[in-house]
Amino acid sequence: MKFSEQWLREWVSPQLGTQAIADQITMAGLEVDAVEAVAAAFSGVVVAEVLSKEKHPDADKLNVCTVDDGSDNPVQVVCGASNVEVGQKIPFAQVGGVLPGDFKIKKAKLRGVESRGMICSASELGLEEEASPGILVLPSSAPVGVSFREYMQLDDMTIEVDLTPNRGDCLSIKGLAREVGVLNRLQVVEPGIEPVAVAHDEVFAVSLEAPEQCPRYIGRIIKGVDVKAETPLWMVERLRRSGVRSIDPVVDITNYVMLELGQPLHAFDRDNLESGIVVRMAAPGERLTLLDGSDIALRPETLVIADHKGPLAMAGIMGGENSGVNENTQTIFLESAFFTPLAIAGQARSYGLHTDASHRFERGVDPQLTPVAIERATQLLIEVCGGQAGPVIETKSAEHMPAERAIMLRSARLEKALSKTLDSADVTDILQRLGLDVSVQEAGWSVVAPSWRFDLSIEEDLIEEVARVHGYNNLPVRRPAARLALRSADEARLTQGRLRHQMVARGFQEAITYSFVAPELQEAILPGSVSPVLANPISAELSVMRASLFPGLIRALEYNLNRQQTRVRLFETGLVFNGQLDDLTQVPMMGALVCGSREAEGWSGAKTLVDFYDLKGDLESLLALGGNQNSWRFEPAEHPALHPGQSAQLLHNDKPAGWIGTLHPQVRATLGLKVDAVLFEVRLDALSEGHIPAFEPLSRFPEVRRDLAFMLNQEVPVQSLLDCARAEAGEYLKGIKLFDVYAGKGVADGYKSIALGLTWQHPSRTLNDEEINQLVDSIVAQVRVKLDAELRG
DSSP states (O other): OEEEHHHHHHHOOOSOOHHHHHHHHHHTTOEEEEEEESSOOOEEEEEEEEEEEEEETTEEEEEEEEEEOSSSSOEEEEEOOTTOOTTOEEEEEEEEEEETTTEEOOOEEETTEEEOSEEOOTTTTTSOSSOOSSOOOBOTTOOTTSBHHHHHTOSOEEEEEEOOTTOGGGSSHHHHHHHHHHHHTOOOOOOOOOOOOOOOOOOOOEEESOTTTOOEEEEEEEESOOTTSOOOHHHHHHHHHTTOOOOOHHHHHHHHHHHHHSOOOEEEEGGGOOSOEEEEEOOTTOEEEBTTSOEEEOOTTOEEEEOSSSEEEETTTEEBTTTBOOTTOOOEEEEEEEOOHHHHTTHHHHTTOOOHHHHHHTTOOOGGGHHHHHHHHHHHHHHHHOOEEOOOEEEEOGGGSOOOOEEEEEHHHHHHHHTSOOOHHHHHHHHHHTTOEEEEOSSEEEEEOOTTOTTOOSHHHHHHHHHHHHOGGGSOOOOOOOOOOOOOOOTTBOOHHHHHHHHHHTTOEEOOOOSEEOHHHHHHHSTTOOOOBOSSOSSGGGOEEOSSSHHHHHHHHHHHHTTTOOOEEEEEEEEEEESOGGGOEEEEEEEEEEESBSSOSOSSSOOOBOOHHHHHHHHHHHHHHTTOGGGEEEEEOOOTTEEEEEEEEEEETTEEEEEEEEEOHHHHHHHTOOSOOEEEEEEHHHHTBOOOOOOOOOOOSOOEEEEEEEEEETTSOHHHHHHHHHHHSOTTEEEEEEEEEEOSTTSOTTEEEEEEEEEEOOSSSOOOHHHHHHHHHHHHHHHHHHHOOEEOO
């Protein structure tokens, strides 16, 4: 919810600065996301009047105008806007003025004609993001010579509040003013809303076939509406400062009332309706073309507003194109209804929609606000568009209206929860200021929640309300007392914290991505994977549970690349989900992704790119933490998301435990990535396994080392050679290292030279050459037999 501070102060104006109000709202549980000026900085702009207009002698698209800017003499200015006319009041930047972007206004000659100033458009003044096609025309009542900033009251701030779903009552100026009034013990001054005089007796029948979903529906016919009228500038500005674009006066007024009071409204073209309004569930096979032009197939669980021809609108979400107000509309049917939150919740998202109306209805709109809002909207419509209002027709199912919620707040429970004794009169005052009907009793307070507070239903809700209004900072801080037994640490297991620290030490940054991803992304990376589909997703792009950490990491890579971060090193831990709900498995995993240069930018670092072996080294550093590296193996294998020649499956005790590889070129092309990326994903349960270190006496006898180079077929993995050598090296093998891989001159085509360094050491004596030679001969013989490899001469 974004709102203007000036608009709020018309309702309630505490003796606090802008930031103090923002801080107060945040501490009351309505977190403020941003506080921004409503307009960019500019100076030297005044209200002026166009006195004359003539064509430029040397330019068809330019006009030479004289304007009265309140000074002693009219000012000549060249203007290229097509909509400039004599008699208009306009914003005029005088010579010496400065527009947004530090654009200074100077005397100039345009095609030989002197111009002393500039007639401004809304975008040039920073009031619109997109370039305006013409100048900004002000109301005829605008006083000439007055500062434009002062006239438009642009020394104002917008405050953006990030509301939790339970506080739908604050999605309006009225709701926010109510909160600020409660926090500052101030009375809220609401605008006067009186019933509009009825000028004709025409009505339109309404029937409720789905009273559980819509227990209250109010409508009225307004004749003689001029939809071509101009929305008042003050209203356009308030809408703009609330993040809403002006469209036409009827839509602007319904949006304005929604922002002001919190009640979404909708206007139908009366001439396009037949026989009467029916509020019902959609029938099988029905379709509706919405105002945004999209054609949708309605589902039976969707509530619709219909006439006797068919559906007109998705109730509480969006109207239909065929019944909406257009430039030829003269008679409108204005709707103000109460839809139950459960009837609207999730419906908009299920169709890939999200509107201001659905955002409010699915959180709960005050059912008592319906008649007030239609009177307010009628009042504004007649003021701006003219017309004659008919009688208000209300159709209501009292038994389906929200029932009163009586709640008991015990003083003892309140004191225990807050660790503080509050004065009974203060608690009563807080509850009453919140709009609750309070009855003081011996044990505490019996209250009835107001109609706009859907979130108040149990005692804990009232405790929270008292705490936040009293002020969380005013509550005592007490540490809980408990006798806690120390948990024994399993030395044979690595904690996630240890694994995370190792990745950070290797230069990675931890990423936390959503557990749900776009289905098309998951299908591109893991074709045929099965994971749960969300019934009520945040958006269509986050509608399935992830079957791997790869999709989230790849999305994070895209996000960084789009922001010119070319060297990316990310890791993540989290659950992946495989199977449907009835046989779902949730597996904790650790994943990582690298992209870009091997070393951070610097004068001494080579600008080589990371490859498979860089990430393999990082992964092996994790495997080494458990001290049981020999239980892990890398085996060449193919994964749909990984390059066939640069991928391997990770085995732990000969069981699949993860994957590592370079992103498949086809997947890269599908996702639009222009750079290589290397990824791994490993089961955390396997990665956390280690062994308890045990002391072994250090040998006092010398080590013996032999270096062996084998001619090995290119298709044979080096791991097979290491396994074979280790199996034949005997019990006193201290270590085995691969120190050289060579292919080229002197090595036959299709072969590679692999050099190993083997070290032996006996704990109680010196090994002699004969023993070592026997072991070497055994290794060479077995390698020849098993791998068809020869010792390089």
